[in-house]
Amino acid sequence: MKTQNKSLIVVSLLIVLGIGAFIFSNSNDRSVTTDQQASIKPEDESTENPTASAPQTITLAMVEERDKKDDCWTIIEGNVYDITSYVPRHPGGDEILLACGRDGTSLFVSRTDNNGQKVGSGTPHSSGAKNQLQSLYIGKLE
Numbered sequence: 224m225k226t227q228n229k230s231l232i233v234v235s236l237l238i239v240l241g242i243g244a245f246i247f248s249n250s251n252d253r254s255v256t257t258d259q260q261a262s263i264k265p266e267d268e269s270t271e272n273p274t275a276s277a278p279q280t281i282t283l284a285m286v287e288e289r290d291k292k293d294d295c296w297t298i299i300e301g302n303v304y305d306i307t308s309y310v311p312r313h314p315g316g317d318e319i320l321l322a323c324g325r326d327g328t329s330l331f332v333s334r335t336d337n338n339g340q341k342v343g344s345g346t347p348h349s350s351g352a353k354n355q356l357q358s359l360y361i362g363k364l365e
């Protein structure tokens with residue numbers, strides 16, 4: 224009788240373990256499916272939302288079109304920045320507009336124009352200004 228009891232316990236344990244293993248492997252399968260759905264989702268969103276896919280490389284012609292106060296792009300060291308939103312809050316006033324639609328590297332880096340003439344102090348912008356510039360980056364010049 225005792226031996227019968229023991230084997231009954233062993234068999235029950237095996238059945239419970241078997242069911243456990245089955246449930247575990249199934250739940251793993253389901254989590255893989257969820258992962259796959261999650262990895263597809265961002266791609267779908269980026270194709271649906273045009274603002275999420277800013278151009279990687281920008282041509283000079285594209286920059287030259289944005290030469291106005293209310294639509295102002297500039298090139299600084301081969302990078303393109305949309306500085307439109309910054310124009311009204313620029314501490315140096317409207318001098319920033321000199322860079323709209325063209326290469327503004329010397330204007331920003333040394334506050335001098337293409338002829339080497341000083342614009343304002345004629346000194347480099349501060350590191351704070353450089354940090355703000357980073358947030359306006361939209362792509363590389365082609």
Ligand code: HEM
Pocket residue numbers: 297306309313314315316318319320321322327330331334342343344345346347348349350351352353355356359
């Ligand atoms: C590219 C054309 C630009 C020109 C010609 C220009 C010119 C000036 C001038 C004349 C001043 C007054 C202070 C001084 O004369 O030293 C000034 C100050 C300043 N500008 Fe610009 N700026 C330009 C672009 C920018 C951009 C793109 C930013 C930031 C995103 C910026 C941020 C600042 C800041 C923060 C100051 C205060 C002083 C400093 O931190 O250097 N500027 N700028």
